[in-house]
Amino acid sequence: MRNFVSSRAQEIPPSGIRKFFDLVLTMEDVVSLGVGEPDFRTPWNICESGIYSIEQGVTSYTSNRGLQTLRDALSHYLAQHYGLNYNSNNEMIITTGVSEALDIAVRAITDPGDEILIAQPGYVSYGPCVTLAGGTPVPLRCVEKDHFKVNPDTLAEQITSKTKALIINFPNNPTGGVMTESDLKAIADIVIDHDLVLISDEVYAELTYEGQHCSAATVSDLWERTITLNGFSKAYAMTGWRIGYLCAPQELCDAALKIHQYVMLCAPVTGQVAALEALRSAEEDKNSMVNEYRLRRNMFISGLNRIGLTCHVPEGAFYAFPSVEKTGLSDEEFAERLLKEQRVAVVPGSVFGTGGEGHVRCSYAVSRKQLTEALERMDTFLKSL
């Protein structure tokens, strides 16, 4: 029998967290800081509107782009909150989570042989998405010294004649790093000079703890070459509803829409109805969740520094990314031993690509009580080394 698996499917690496996942499942009494989603439930008014819509028989496909009412509300929201101007009729697609938005964005711009720069440490999907689209993922290293922002000099050095696009994600998973307006300005000229597309995944935008989130498309003249990705998962604790969105100038949006039409048709309707309710009435719920993350962040970071795991203060998302280098263990060894010896799950930084090695990702989207417990166990672990 032939090998039926395509070379592309063979080429993409298996998920780096799988091994840990399986190990955690065999253990009891684990405090997991390995979770990449909010610990809050979706605010009830959002759930209720989804349930009501099902009762009313709203269970059909929507237009490919998504519900017009949702796009209109979103367009208004983005303008108000971020100064982003996207026409709800032809510059916006509601997608099945940001995961799908990322996939169709990458496929819409990638030709075989194109190099796509990916700011790393970064979310695990970017590289494989590029590979599956026939492009070549090229890691762009971000370092702790720069608070894990994209360094303009490093960016300029990495660009070749084949470079087509740059993928960034700020606030960042796994580092919690953010890029301010001036940080983005510093890379905008390079992106424009080399005529690159910028894919900006801003799913953690609402979880910005110092000042306001700056959306990349609002900086310099980046708008015409930027694909903005965002969604409802993190801000409104709606991960399972699977609603994200892609915004881009019409030409790029139309290309992504064609792919979306064929592979997804439309995002789930119940999630779209719920997302509309989120925009209409959940501002306060969102703010109180963001406040709680901020308190936990302050508590957790100070705890990490106290037990000797130095860590820059993450300004967004809900992750801390401390260095474990001075323990003498690799991030993999650290995570595995911490789990086996003290039953605390963290994710080894190398899972997130270049620059992640020597760090571990700890999510503080868990209760304060669990954070305190985790810190105590980590302290015990560090003292035992």
Add this chain to the structure above:
Amino acid sequence: MDEKDLELLRILEENSRLSTDEIATMTSLAKAEVERRMAALEAAQIIKRYSTVINWERAGNGEVSAIIELKVSPERDFGYDRIAERLSRFRQVTSLRLITGTYDLQLIVTGKNMQDVSRFVSEHVAPMDRIRETATHIIMKSYKENGNTFFEQPETERLPISP
């Protein structure tokens, strides 16, 4: 009152047993600053006291509470204030509000048992001057008090590790 004061109030309302050290860490304020702000909020009577939300039903002390609604003839110059103040002096009255609608005042009254509550209402509240009508609703079960739900919610199942 500024943003930090509001943040302190939110934290304390949720859990007033946190140490000043913990609060200082969470709010990025110095410990002395937290103490100073709390003292000021106490002095201004914005923080009335530090209490505990208790599910008395579960504690099983058998106490009974009732919502009492009153129609009241307001007094010249004082409106409802004087009578409200008189009512509020009773230990049995745990909450008292002026409301719109059919009735004027709404009380929450707590007693050892149903007889205790009804005796209090008929002997102390109903006969008071200016009270024209009372309606008593015994509380049969509490599901939520001051933002705290009293029923078990199953833990949300999340994947133990996700990217």
